[in-house]
Amino acid sequence: MGRTVKSYTEEYKNTIVELFNNGKTYKELNSEYGVPKSTIRQWVNKVEKRNDGTEEKENNIKEILKRDALLQEENEILKKALSIFAKAK
Structure with missing residues (x-):
């Protein structure tokens, strides 16, 4: 037989996390x-990761890296165009 995966609502997850933050142990929550x-x-x-802003910072870094790659590509195209026009004169 296959293993069954339970699905929990966000509200349920948040309740469990809140109980943990209020002093319940993993063992207590598991048994209850x-x-x-x-x-x-x-x-x-x-x-905890969401609360410390790490996720948002990671997303910002990804966006900055994408923008940087695009700007580098645009610079390469402009360099090639410049060299073509410089030869034409």
């Missing part, structure tokens, strides 16, 4: 709600 400790740990880490 039946959610694996590793799953709770992932939810807590995700919320």
Whole structure:
């Protein structure tokens, strides 16, 4: 038989994370709600990452790198065009 994957709502996840932040342990939450400790740990880490702005910073860096690559490509095209027009004179 295959393994069944449970799906939890965001509200449920946030409730579990809030309970953890209010002092409940992974073990207590696991026994009360039946959610694996590793799953709770992932939810807590995700919320902490979101709260410290790391995710937003990573997205900003990605956008800056995309923009930089585009500008470098445009500069190469302009250099080639300049060399073509310089030879024509």
